[in-house]
Amino acid sequence: QITLKESGPTLVKPTQTLxxxxxxxxxxxxxxxxxxxxxxxxxxxxxxxxxLIYWNDNNRYSPSLKGRLITTKDTSKNQVVxxxxxxxxxxxxxxxxxxxxxDTSVFVYWGLGILVAVSS
Amino acid sequence: AVQLTQSxxxxxxxxxxxxxxxxxxxxxxxxxLAWYLQKPGKAPKLLIYDASTLESGVPSRFSGSGSxxxxxxxxxxxxxxxxxxxxxxQFNSYPITFGPxxxxxxx
Numbered sequence: 001q002i003t004l005k006e007s008g009p010t011l012v013k014p015t016q017t018l019x020x021x022x023x024x025x026x027x028x029x030x031x032x033x034x035x036x037x038x039x040x041x042x043x044x045x046x047x048x049x050x051x052l053i054y055w056n057d058n059n060r061y062s063p064s065l066k067g068r069l070i071t072t073k074d075t076s077k078n079q080v081v082x083x084x085x086x087x088x089x090x091x092x093x094x095x096x097x098x099x100x101x102x103d104t105s106v107f108v109y110w111g112l113g114i115l116v117a118v119s120s
Numbered sequence: 121a122v123q124l125t126q127s128x129x130x131x132x133x134x135x136x137x138x139x140x141x142x143x144x145x146x147x148x149x150x151x152x153l154a155w156y157l158q159k160p161g162k163a164p165k166l167l168i169y170d171a172s173t174l175e176s177g178v179p180s181r182f183s184g185s186g187s188x189x190x191x192x193x194x195x196x197x198x199x200x201x202x203x204x205x206x207x208x209x210q211f212n213s214y215p216i217t218f219g220p221x222x223x224x225x226x227x
Contacts, residue, residue, distance in 0.1 A: 037216075039164075039218075046207065046218055046219070046220045046221050047156075047158075047164065047207055047209075047218040047221075048218065049209075049215060049216040049217065049218065052216070060214050060215075060216075061215075062215045062216075063121070063215055064215070096163055096164075104169075104211055105209075105211035105214075105216045106154045106166065106169045106209075106211055107154075107156075107164070107166060107209075108166050108175070110163035110164060110165075111163065112163055113163055
């Protein structure tokens with residue numbers, strides 16, 4: 001059974017760094033073609049793709065986040081970590097992690113999401 | 121970046137209705153399009169990928185079509201559990217982009 005779960009702070013202050021962890025089971029991020037991505041959704045708005053890290057350490061990022069994003073993986077812990085620097089209230093959103101296969105960017109499985117508010 | 125537009129932004133329908141949602145890409149994306157369903161407070165669920173391939177376990181009343189720039193998601197007979205918001209997503213090139221969504225509401 002494949003599961004993913006996001007964890008981290010639910011409230012951060014402006015200018016701080018947000019660190020979220022996606023802990024997964026049922027698959028390995030060392031398997032060829034596998035990727036874990038991050039997608040967010042501001043309240044009442046559409047989905048926005050943020051980043052994707054592949055089995056071979058290939059990283060892809062949304063250019064709209066202008067270098068504020070970093071993703072890393074720990075294969076032994078079955079975790080992917082998203083770091084977003086210099087957060088702003090517009091970064092308030094539900095953050096999801098998702099699993100993709102076969103070197104595609106189709107998210108077959110999703111975590112439940114974590115709502116993060118950016119406020120002073 | 122490839123921009124996706126969806127039509128309509130919302131629609132009202134009844135159980136049993138045939139419903140079609142369209143997604144248009146700002147440039148050709150071959151068949152690299154997926155469709156997701158999202159219910160309030162829940163994560164999106166993959167319905168279709170590669171424009172027309174039904175994800176395992178998804179009911180056959182859902183179908184997808186199109187290639188290049190114009191795509192469609194059709195629900196042949198709307199069921200109560202299908203009232204939700206639908207998103208298209210292109211994965212032909214980075215950055216990955218999603219459409220703005222289409223909300224299917226009960227009439």
